[in-house]
Structure formats: C-alpha cells, structure tokens
Amino acid sequence: MNANPNEIPITDNHIHVDPVNGYGPVKTAELFYNAGGRTMIIPNKPSDPLNNDFNFKKWMDLGIKYVEDINQNTKVRAFSICGVHPGEYSNLLRKGKSFEEAYEIMKKALDYSAYLVNENKTIAIGEIGRPHYMVSEEELKYQNLIMKYGMELAKDIQCPVQLHTETATENEFKEFAFLADEVGLKREKVIKHFSGAYINENENFGLTPSIIANKEIIKKSIKKGNNFLIETDFLDDKTRPGAVLGPKTVPKRTLDFIKKGILTEEDAFQIHDVNVLKVYNLDCII
Numbered sequence: 001m002n003a004n005p006n007e008i009p010i011t012d013n014h015i016h017v018d019p020v021n022g023y024g025p026v027k028t029a030e031l032f033y034n035a036g037g038r039t040m041i042i043p044n045k046p047s048d049p050l051n052n053d054f055n056f057k058k059w060m061d062l063g064i065k066y067v068e069d070i071n072q073n074t075k076v077r078a079f080s081i082c083g084v085h086p087g088e089y090s091n092l093l094r095k096g097k098s099f100e101e102a103y104e105i106m107k108k109a110l111d112y113s114a115y116l117v118n119e120n121k122t123i124a125i126g127e128i129g130r131p132h133y134m135v136s137e138e139e140l141k142y143q144n145l146i147m148k149y150g151m152e153l154a155k156d157i158q159c160p161v162q163l164h165t166e167t168a169t170e171n172e173f174k175e176f177a178f179l180a181d182e183v184g185l186k187r188e189k190v191i192k193h194f195s196g197a198y199i200n201e202n203e204n205f206g207l208t209p210s211i212i213a214n215k216e217i218i219k220k221s222i223k224k225g226n227n228f229l230i231e232t233d234f235l236d237d238k239t240r241p242g243a244v245l246g247p248k249t250v251p252k253r254t255l256d257f258i259k260k261g262i263l264t265e266e267d268a269f270q271i272h273d274v275n276v277l278k279v280y281n282l283d284c285i286i
Helices: 025-034 056-073 086-094 099-118 137-157 170-183 215-224 249-259 265-280
Strands: 039-043 077-081 125-129 161-164 190-195 208-212 229-231
Touching: 025 039, 025 056, 039 056, 039 265, 056 077, 056 099, 077 125, 086 099, 086 137, 099 125, 099 137, 125 137, 125 190, 137 161, 137 170, 170 190, 190 229, 208 215, 215 249, 229 249, 229 265, 249 265
Parallel strands: 039 077, 125 161, 161 190, 190 208, 208 229
Antiparallel strands: none
16 A cells, blocks of 8 residues: 555544633644544533533534534544433432432433434444442442443444443453443444553454554554554643643654554554444545
8 A cells, every 4th residue: 555644534533622611623623634634533522510501412412513513614524423421420410310310311311312323413322431430339330221221222223332431451341342242232333432552352352442642552552453543532621731632643643653664554544544434334534
C-alpha cells in the first residue's frame, strides 16, 4: 500500500464537544482536522444534575445536533453515539431516587438510545457501563443490570456498545465478554472505551479495545497487533484544558509515529479505517 498518510481517515473514537463549557463542535472539529484528523466518534454529554435536569432525551438530541453542526460546517466526518453514563445513575440516587426508580429511568433512557440507532441518527449505544469510582454493593448490582440491559438492546438492534467502566484488566475484559455471550451480543461489538494495551485475544477475550492515545500505550499496543481503535476522551471543558487528551492528539501521534516508523501506513489504515468500519457496521467514514 502506497497511500499518502494525509489520506488516512484518522479517527478519534471517543471525543466530546461542548458549546457551553468548551470550544464547541465546530472549533473542536477544526482543531482536529487541521492536525490531520478526519473522523470523530462523539458521545453525548451527561445531563446537568446540579439543575435537576435529567432529561436524557434532550441531552442525546443535543449530541446529535452537535454532530450535524460538524458535518455541515467542517470537513470532518462526525458520528454520534448516545447513551447514559453510569454516573447518571449515581446522580439519580443522590437526588433521592430509589435504586429501582433510578433503574427504570436509566432503562427508558437506553430505550431512546436504541431508537436513535434504529432511526440511523446514531451508530452505537454508549457510553454505558459502571462507575470508575467506588459504590455500594447494592448500587453496583443495579449498575451491572443497566450495563446488561444496554447490551441486550444492542443485540436486538445489532449495533455496538461503548463501555465506560473502572480501569479494566484481563479479568474485567473476560467478565464483559461473558456478559456479551449471555445476552447474545458479538464480543467484537463491545468496545472498551479508555482501554489500556489489551490487544491480544487472550487479554481482551474478543472485545474491541479503544486505547487512550498515550504515546507509550500506542507503542505497546502496536507491538502486539493492530486490532484496536484510538481515542482521546477529550472533555471540551475550558476549566480543564486538554483533559483528558487534547483534540489534536490522535492525528498528531498517528502521523508522527508513521514518520518515525513506529506505525506503518497499513497499520494506520487498519486502525483508523478498517476497524472502525467493521465495529460500527459502516460502509465508509469519509
């Protein structure tokens, strides 16, 4: 393959946009594009529990609108994914909902996520999962039920899910793989957002790792193979500039690693094009 690296559809698999607290969709996309990026996978932002705004439908619809803004006003190709972050369940409990009441609210929100996939407005359910912080045993039980429900919906409509969980080791990958088996969802359709370098199947048990675009993690991952996606988890929050990683990171690191011989062009196409198309059931991304 003798492709020009500039033609690689470099994809950030998990990047947020926020017109209220950050650069917003168009500016973020322009920063990404000017660094060499071409495709953004964008989860909706969480609700606003401080103002008791748990209208999850509104926040998903806003996420879709931001993606439309990017597609209409920039050269970036953006795709929406919609879901309810596990932190939303914790917030509902803090606001006085019972475990069961909060569970039913989360299920209804996920039903709407599935509806959006069926309407071809989004390409996956996510981010869903369980908290990266300590919770009670009772809350964890319900968080796992919510994650399972999201996977069941994904199986029914044949779409992928993006998981937000605690830092995952091989044990967690195995647990999530068995959960996917239980509901009948293909393992490869379970994307572990914010993953470490768990690239081999005996490490990830057939799930799709979306590795954080840390230099060392990319280097460690590519030594094992190219069956992964790359993300920044950019928050687009001006009070936390560059958190988690900045919007330029994925394209800059990809192109720099190609130049240095750490990544081949073939590897880059596999990661940013072939893997993305396969996991999200897409025909093309640019």
